[in-house]
Amino acid sequence: MSRPEDILPPDLFYNDVESRKYTTSSRIKGIQADMTNRALELLDLEEPSFILDIGCGSGLSGEILTDVPEDEGGPHTWVGMDISSSMLAQALERDVEGDMLLADIGQGIPFRAGTFDAAISISAIQWLCNAETADVSPEGRLKRFFDGLYASLKRGGKAVCQFYPKNPQQRSMISNAAIKAGFGAGILEDDPETKNVKYYLVLSVGGGDVTGAVNGMEGVDVYDARRKERKRGKEVNKKGSKNWILKKKAQMEAKGKVVKQNSKYTGRRRRTAF
Amino acid sequence: MKLLTLNFLTCAIKTCKSNPASFPLHPKDAELEQIEIDMNPIFIRNILPRLDWVALKTLSSELGLASLPEDVPTEEELMGEDGEATQTLKDLHVLLMETGIASGRLCCGACGHEYAVKEGIANFLLPSHLV
Ligand SMILES: C[S@@+](CC[C@H](N)C(=O)[O-])C[C@H]1O[C@@H](n2cnc3c(N)ncnc32)[C@H](O)[C@@H]1O
Ligand SMILES: [Zn+2]
Numbered sequence: 363m364s365r366p367e368d369i370l371p372p373d374l375f376y377n378d379v380e381s382r383k384y385t386t387s388s389r390i391k392g393i394q395a396d397m398t399n400r401a402l403e404l405l406d407l408e409e410p411s412f413i414l415d416i417g418c419g420s421g422l423s424g425e426i427l428t429d430v431p432e433d434e435g436g437p438h439t440w441v442g443m444d445i446s447s448s449m450l451a452q453a454l455e456r457d458v459e460g461d462m463l464l465a466d467i468g469q470g471i472p473f474r475a476g477t478f479d480a481a482i483s484i485s486a487i488q489w490l491c492n493a494e495t496a497d498v499s500p501e502g503r504l505k506r507f508f509d510g511l512y513a514s515l516k517r518g519g520k521a522v523c524q525f526y527p528k529n530p531q532q533r534s535m536i537s538n539a540a541i542k543a544g545f546g547a548g549i550l551e552d553d554p555e556t557k558n559v560k561y562y563l564v565l566s567v568g569g570g571d572v573t574g575a576v577n578g579m580e581g582v583d584v585y586d587a588r589r590k591e592r593k594r595g596k597e598v599n600k601k602g603s604k605n606w607i608l609k610k611k612a613q614m615e616a617k618g619k620v621v622k623q624n625s626k627y628t629g630r631r632r633r634t635a636f
Numbered sequence: 637m638k639l640l641t642l643n644f645l646t647c648a649i650k651t652c653k654s655n656p657a658s659f660p661l662h663p664k665d666a667e668l669e670q671i672e673i674d675m676n677p678i679f680i681r682n683i684l685p686r687l688d689w690v691a692l693k694t695l696s697s698e699l700g701l702a703s704l705p706e707d708v709p710t711e712e713e714l715m716g717e718d719g720e721a722t723q724t725l726k727d728l729h730v731l732l733m734e735t736g737i738a739s740g741r742l743c744c745g746a747c748g749h750e751y752a753v754k755e756g757i758a759n760f761l762l763p764s765h766l767v
Contacts, residue, residue: 410679439679441641450757461641465760469767472648497764
């Protein structure tokens with residue numbers, strides 16, 4: 363199947379018809395919701411936070427941020443950026459709570475330094491690898507994006523970007539650009555070596571340690587700019603597994619939080635609710 | 637666009653990055669809207685130290701809204717002894733989270749560039765020579 367990124371620029375690909383099709387498909391809603399929840403798990407936010415949603419589209423990812431319940435650290439407040447006015451029109455129709463900017467992330471992030479606690483991006487940043495006009499290069503756009511993102515996050519802030527690299531070259535072009543901007547960076551692979559493989563670029567701004575965020579997860583490559591070496595994450599308790607949940611629950615209980623009682627359903631996958 | 641967001645938004649033009657006058661952006665011909673949302677006291681508490689209070693005061697006077705206290709409220713002023721939301725918290729909630737710019741323009745104090753706002757969405761797309 364051909365990639366939309368290779369057909370048209372994003373603002374033309376996501377026209378009125380495509381944006382509506384995208385936003386009303388329950389299959390797509392389910393996939394985007396799962397990936398957003400995964401990104402939230404990796405961000406591990408403990409309190410209601412100010413979050414940038416990069417390539418927010420029609421708000422399928424953002425509304426998950428709004429809906430995080432109080433006992434899971436929510437609800438969060440988000441600001442979205444997207445280049446497609448048709449996608450944003452869908453978001454308006456759906457009355458999402460986040461604010462939105464019509465903006466090209468390849469032109470930078472127009473917020474003052476240290477604005478956001480965290481950032482997410484679901485299925486968007488691979489678009490930066492296609493430069494549509496001769497006066498800009500993918501490298502230049504990636505640099506503007508990651509430099510701007512880095513500055514807009516507070517110290518210790520984290521960003522998680524799920525993306526669809528076309529090939530290993532794009533994957534390293536993106537992670538290298540993030541590292542050059544100053545981020546601690548790692549890539550997490552879910553369902554590796556299947557056709558459903560998902561890549562999450564996990565980024566941290568000084569202070570917060572990306573190895574802490576992704577260590578012990580299966581299939582995590584940590585790129586550490588300081589030591590310039592790659593580590594293969596050991597499989598200990600894969601996040602989301604039953605063992606991981608039991609451990610996390612014990613930690614939460616120790617912190618005095620109320621956790622659900624363990625049952626035979628603990629750690630089983632649930633259907634996504636709408 | 638919530639006034640919260642406006643308190644963090646800067647001009648996107650490269651040559652404005654280092655110019656302090658590129659923040660805050662100044663609303664022109666702004667049409668305001670009020671959208672009710674649930675109060676989130678912990679979020680307000682978390683965002684309070686990050687607000688630019690001077691910019692917020694300027695903004696609310698430019699928009700003809702109620703004048704704000706001289707200094708940014710402290711965390712203690714948000715919640716009463718009984719854990720109830722104080723008037724200060726309620727006012728901040730209304731101002732930051734419920735009051736927004738529905739349409740108009742946002743003007744950069746450094747370069748004069750104007751960003752159009754329609755249906756609450758500001759257009760930050762730049763022609764390539766300004767990037
Ligand atoms: C697959 S959609 C994902 C939308 C949303 N995050 C979700 O999970 O449903 C990808 C989005 O990225 C946006 N996008 C692509 N390139 C962009 C750019 N340079 N600047 C801003 N948004 C961009 C597209 O317009 C589109 O809305
Ligand atoms: Zn300017």
